[in-house]
Amino acid sequence: MPMLKLVSFKLCPFVQRSVILLKEKKIDFEISYIDLSNPPEWFLALSPMGKVPILEVDSTVLFESAIINEYLNEVNPPSLHPVDPLDKAQNRAWMEYTSTLYMSFFKLMMSKEKKEGEKVVLSMHQQLDVLEQIKGSDLWFNGNKFSMVDISAAPLFMRLVFLKQACGLDVLTGRPRLQAWSDNLLQRDSVKHSVVEDFSEIILNRMHGAGSFLVN
Numbered sequence: 001m002p003m004l005k006l007v008s009f010k011l012c013p014f015v016q017r018s019v020i021l022l023k024e025k026k027i028d029f030e031i032s033y034i035d036l037s038n039p040p041e042w043f044l045a046l047s048p049m050g051k052v053p054i055l056e057v058d059s060t061v062l063f064e065s066a067i068i069n070e071y072l073n074e075v076n077p078p079s080l081h082p083v084d085p086l087d088k089a090q091n092r093a094w095m096e097y098t099s100t101l102y103m104s105f106f107k108l109m110m111s112k113e114k115k116e117g118e119k120v121v122l123s124m125h126q127q128l129d130v131l132e133q134i135k136g137s138d139l140w141f142n143g144n145k146f147s148m149v150d151i152s153a154a155p156l157f158m159r160l161v162f163l164k165q166a167c168g169l170d171v172l173t174g175r176p177r178l179q180a181w182s183d184n185l186l187q188r189d190s191v192k193h194s195v196v197e198d199f200s201e202i203i204l205n206r207m208h209g210a211g212s213f214l215v216n
């Protein structure tokens with residue numbers, strides 16, 4: 001087994017996806033956190049795009065969370081993708097789709113003006129509607145089989161729960177399938193233990209620092 005070292009930033013949803021996958025597959029790994037506003041030299045030397053996550057696999061460095069997760073999934077069977085190539089491709093497309101919602105969440109969190117934030121909320125509603133339509137009524141995205149798509153969406157739902165609890169903004173209202181998906185995901189051990197203990201406090205501090213309309 002190679003030695004795995006994941007480099008993270010405490011609020012990054014993309015690293016969180018890798019953490020969930022590693023925990024699902026019960027793979028040993030080390031994790032270190034950097035301050036993205038002041039990234040250390042050693043990190044900039046290793047990360048071609050200056051972004052987290054990077055995963056050191058012995059002395060080889062991987063970057064881009066989707067690529068990292070595909071690698072981890074492939075070398076640690078059984079695969080958490082559907083077997084059929086068309087289903088697998090479609091799943092990967094929906095994984096990519098969930099990434100756009102992280103961008104929206106970030107924009108919302110950093111919006112200073114209410115008007116600006118409301119525009120983001122509106123586009124999040126449209127993005128979530130699409131997801132509500134595609135998600136079946138089963139436990140997971142692929143029926144009763146927990147898969148990579150579920151992992152991709154879990155950090156999103158954790159942030160949406162934060163929005164509801166800390167800011168009183170519930171964007172899942174009227175979307176029962178997404179609400180159930182969120183509840184199921186957030187009960188899973190791998191998801192529960194995929195962030196640092198003071199995760200909510202750190203997001204709140206970040207929002208205060210950014211002058212977010214949601215907390216001011």
Ligand SMILES: N[C@@H](CCC(=O)N[C@@H](CS)C(=O)NCC(=O)O)C(=O)O
Nearest residue numbers: 012013014050051052053064065066
């Ligand atoms: N497509 C990348 C996105 C990673 C990403 O945006 N990471 C953010 C933190 S959540 C980052 O490192 N940002 C630093 C920067 O853009 O300079 C992936 O999935 O790994």
